[in-house]
Amino acid sequence: MKKIVLLVVSAFILFSCEGPQGPQGPPGYDGGLIVSSAFEIVIDFNASNNYEFVEPYGFDVYPSDVTLVYILWDTANGQDIWRPLPQFIEFNDNSSLIYNFDFTQNDVRFFLEGSTDFSTLDPLWTQNQVFRVVVVPADNVDNVDVNSLDAVTEAYQIDHFNLK
Incomplete structure (x- = not known):
């Protein structure tokens, strides 16, 4: 019995000891924003740029990051209407236009694809296209x-888009 009491008392003393406080560790993830960057860009699609445009980010992008792109689709009652890419349009002649994008760790590429002849498109579809990335x-x-x-x-607490 003496050995059990001695063992319990020793364990209590051993585990109640406290040493000096160590250095503060790095901030932890609390479920909030880790990193998020955004910008707005206006693009003209034409034959000279092969109906595509590549934009370097201008900030660090990690291999696991995801790029989201939205196009300014319309304005109603003073409110901008944004749609995520890709966006598909079918014309009356059954041809199609797709606003699309792809991305790497270094840049994002905006491009047109589809079955329509891009050179015959009204400038409404190709000029001054506003995107948010x-x-x-x-x-x-x-x-x-x-x-x-x-x-x-809202989720990433983005309150403005830098214009490129």
């Missing part, structure tokens, strides 16, 4: 409606 950590995308620019900007 948001780069978010892949770990943070799951709980956000990425089809809504408003939801994305």
Whole structure:
């Protein structure tokens, strides 16, 4: 019995000791924003740029980050209407136009594709096209409606888009 009491008392003394406090560790992930960057760009698509445009980010993008792109589709009652890319348009002659994008860790490429002859498109479809680009950590995308620019900007606390 003496050995058990001695063992319990020793364990109590050993585990109640406290040493000097160590250095503060790096900040932890608390479920909030890790990193998110955004910009707005206006693009003219034409034959001289092969109906595409490549834009370097101008900030660090990590291999696991995801790029989201939205096009200014319309304005109603003074409110901008943004749609996520890709966006598909079918014309009366059954030809199609698709606003699309792809991205790397270094840049994002905006381009037109589809069955229509791009050179015959009204400038409404090719000139002064406004895009918003948001780069978010892949770990943070799951709980956000990425089809809504408003939801994305709210979730990542983006209050402005730098114009490029």
